[in-house]
Amino acid sequence: MTRFIHDRFAKEYLEELLSPIGTVNIGRDVAAEVREIDVYFIPGTAIPEYSATLGLLGKMASTTAIFEPFRNPVSVGEVISCMGKLWDLRGELERQARRENTQYDDTKLPRLWILTPTASKPLLEGFGAIPNPENWVKGVYFLPTHLKSAIVVIHQLPETPETMWLRILGKGGVQQRAIAELSSLATDDPLRIIALELLYRLQSHLVAETQEESEPEERELIMAIAPLFREQIQAAQQQAREQGLEQGLEQGLEQGLEQGRQAQQRLILENFLQVRFGEINSKMTALLSPISNFSAADFTVLLLAISMLTVDEAGRQQAVRLLAENVLKMRQSELGDLLPTALTNLLALPVDELTLFVEQLPQLSADELRARLG
Numbered sequence: 001m002t003r004f005i006h007d008r009f010a011k012e013y014l015e016e017l018l019s020p021i022g023t024v025n026i027g028r029d030v031a032a033e034v035r036e037i038d039v040y041f042i043p044g045t046a047i048p049e050y051s052a053t054l055g056l057l058g059k060m061a062s063t064t065a066i067f068e069p070f071r072n073p074v075s076v077g078e079v080i081s082c083m084g085k086l087w088d089l090r091g092e093l094e095r096q097a098r099r100e101n102t103q104y105d106d107t108k109l110p111r112l113w114i115l116t117p118t119a120s121k122p123l124l125e126g127f128g129a130i131p132n133p134e135n136w137v138k139g140v141y142f143l144p145t146h147l148k149s150a151i152v153v154i155h156q157l158p159e160t161p162e163t164m165w166l167r168i169l170g171k172g173g174v175q176q177r178a179i180a181e182l183s184s185l186a187t188d189d190p191l192r193i194i195a196l197e198l199l200y201r202l203q204s205h206l207v208a209e210t211q212e213e214s215e216p217e218e219r220e221l222i223m224a225i226a227p228l229f230r231e232q233i234q235a236a237q238q239q240a241r242e243q244g245l246e247q248g249l250e251q252g253l254e255q256g257l258e259q260g261r262q263a264q265q266r267l268i269l270e271n272f273l274q275v276r277f278g279e280i281n282s283k284m285t286a287l288l289s290p291i292s293n294f295s296a297a298d299f300t301v302l303l304l305a306i307s308m309l310t311v312d313e314a315g316r317q318q319a320v321r322l323l324a325e326n327v328l329k330m331r332q333s334e335l336g337d338l339l340p341t342a343l344t345n346l347l348a349l350p351v352d353e354l355t356l357f358v359e360q361l362p363q364l365s366a367d368e369l370r371a372r373l374g
Helices: 002-021 048-053 056-060 076-099 121-126 161-167 172-184 190-209 216-242 253-277 282-291 296-307 313-329 332-348 351-363 366-373
Strands: 022-029 036-043 065-069 111-116 140-142 149-153
Touching: 002 022, 002 036, 002 048, 002 056, 002 065, 002 190, 036 076, 048 056, 056 161, 065 076, 076 111, 076 121, 076 149, 161 172, 172 190, 172 216, 190 216, 253 282, 253 296, 253 313, 282 313, 282 351, 296 313, 313 332, 332 366
Parallel strands: 065 111, 111 149
Antiparallel strands: 022 036, 036 065, 140 149
């Protein structure tokens, strides 16, 4: 059924958007009947600029949270089931506090956010869910205080940039309009790239699934996603041509998008470093290529880390170290405890040796890697 495809998309989508600002656990088991929490989020180091970019979703992720997204309107039984997961988790935290001989702190209990396209008035009233217009936009309903829960009715959210990332989890016209709003973002915007990668995956699964049981709503969603990919490919091709690269649509949409994304990420990083520090030194240049292969989420985290460095020589040196550290993390499992030593030795290499090493890195065996940098 396509519902499971949409459920998987919603979980992966929230994971990618929230991972730069905290720890995301998809399918976290809780005790009792071993029920799974869809998305369990624990905030990490605060990055206000990124949270602001996520709008309403970023505000919801300012504290530890459970996200339970529903493709179809949530039922009374499903709300009760979600709340059951929250209380199972509360029981776990209480038992942990007793084992550790510490006082249980109820403020550490996550807030439950139930995401549903629509919700009937009787359902909301039955759970005592009420809006909080002074602090939250229309469509967000809070249950009584001690229940630590809220129901977000996606189709009631105002159609503004602040709510776009949540409205992409809606249905029908609401979802399609939110997807269309992605076109207002720059084609090199990392969040746009993340969303498009996940939407393309959703589109591919829907195409395969709906060949036999085609539904108008799914066909319309597939059609809404396609233009953005054509736009992304065209932008990637243009940027690639400017760099003297050859990329063809005949290689297929998915491969073309991936290659275009890598070319874009290198350009984004080059421009970002140049604007930030005034110039790109030779060591930075040597480390750019492998980083262009990063996932969109990891690339976003790296950009955010660089953006917090001081704009001086010390910041420039920290940027080089940060780039080198991220390159070595690609082989972290093989380096193990040698990683700090390997990082020091990598940074000590002359530029020509560093450039050669980075080029050879993907082909080096684990033993060769440790011998070169250990």
